Amino acid sequence: MxxxxxxxxxxxxxxxxxxxxxxxxxxxxxxxxxxxxxxxxxxxxxxxxxxxxxxxxxxxxxxxxxxxxxxxxxxxxxxxxxxxxxxxxxxxxxxxxxxxxxxxxxxxxxxxxxxxxxxxxxxxxxxxxxxxxxxGGQDTARPERWQLSPREHLVLVVLGQRYLRHEAFPQPLTWDTVAAELDELQPGEGWTAEEAARAVAGVRERRPRSGAGTGPDHDLIVELLRSASIVPRDLDLLA
The missing domain is CATH 2.60.200.20 (Tumour Suppressor Smad4)
Incomplete structure (x- = not known):
């Protein structure tokens, strides 16, 4: 039985x-x-x-x-x-x-x-x-997640934190602000606006056909959100 x-x-x-x-x-x-x-x-x-x-x-x-x-x-x-x-x-x-x-x-x-x-x-x-x-619903396949190094991931979370908070009409932080926040999170690492921007440029170079490689920072962040390469839980990195 x-x-x-x-x-x-x-x-x-x-x-x-x-x-x-x-x-x-x-x-x-x-x-x-x-x-x-x-x-x-x-x-x-x-x-x-x-x-x-x-x-x-x-x-x-x-x-x-x-x-x-x-x-x-x-x-x-x-x-x-x-x-x-x-x-x-x-x-x-x-x-x-x-x-x-x-x-x-x-x-x-x-x-x-x-x-x-x-x-x-x-x-x-x-x-x-x-x-x-x-x-849960009838989800379609999610785009492949971008491979990010820990350094790139941190810079992109700082740059796109307004998007991760789902604010109305978000915009990327300025590179000077990004560098200042990175310096607070990692004192002694020598973060500058140029160094932070260089890390993000490296992400674009690896994905030239993604549609975000030649667009502004806004387009890049939106693509990373769509593919769940950065997610709201990543805001914990800024605590």
């Missing part, structure tokens, strides 16, 4: 070491919600009535965000499924910021698209927390 398999629980932990939801996901039914913080994440079946919580008080939430930051509420937000789609709810004291600098204020709700959506909680100047979400 064959065993009867029990159904998967509606909420499952993501494997340890899951780096970013901006990249490929494991196979899952359409409508599955993935949510990932710095300390781990979950996948949730698209079941009517399901609610999952996020915030700083780890025992009371499904995804922990900012556990050492009192600016993040104990239960800062929730996702619920209404039988048709996932909804994001702000239960906390501070706004949730979505791509394009859209704000979900306290008590407000917003539907989540069938896509990758980073959510930012800003608690102080220069301090914010990232919660990555993604609702």
């Amino acid at each position: 064959s065993e009867i398999s029990s159904p998967d629980p509606p909420v499952q932990l993501l494997p340890l070491g899951t780096a970013s939801l901006a990249r490929e996901l494991p196979p899952a039914p359409v409508g599955t919600l993935f949510a990932l913080g710095r300390f781990g994440g979950i996948r949730v079946a698209p079941t009517s009535g399901t609610t999952v919580l996020f915030g700083r008080n780890e025992p009371d939430v499904h995804v922990c965000v900012g556990p050492d930051d009192l600016g993040v509420s104990r239960r800062h937000g929730a996702f619920s499924h209404d039988g048709d789609r996932w909804l994001l709810h702000n239960l906390g004291r501070r706004p949730l910021r979505l791509p394009g600098s859209q704000l979900v204020l306290t008590g407000e709700s917003r539907p989540l698209p069938t896509a990758y959506t980073p959510i930012f909680i800003r608690t102080a100047p220069g301090r914010q927390h990232l919660l990555e979400t993604r609702v």
Whole structure:
């Protein structure tokens, strides 16, 4: 007599070491919600009535965000499924910021698209927390990721940090600003505007047919984002 398999629980932990939801996901039914913080994440079946919580008080939430930051509420937000789609709810004291600098204020709700959506909680100047979400759909193949050295990767994250924060109408930082930030991150390395620009030029030279090789810095950063070669989680490098 064959065993009867029990159904998967509606909420499952993501494997340890899951780096970013901006990249490929494991196979899952359409409508599955993935949510990932710095300390781990979950996948949730698209079941009517399901609610999952996020915030700083780890025992009371499904995804922990900012556990050492009192600016993040104990239960800062929730996702619920209404039988048709996932909804994001702000239960906390501070706004949730979505791509394009859209704000979900306290008590407000917003539907989540069938896509990758980073959510930012800003608690102080220069301090914010990232919660990555993604609702699974019929994804097409992602372009091949660009091979970047650690040095190139760092420079591009600094250069494109406004894009990684999904600000409205982002622009690359100036090379003088890039060099100043790199010098703070790596004092004694002798960073200059020319040295930082040279590192990015080396990336363009290796991919002359990508469409970004002869374009402005904006086009290059957009291409790196599309291929998930740089992702919002990389902002941790700037902490």
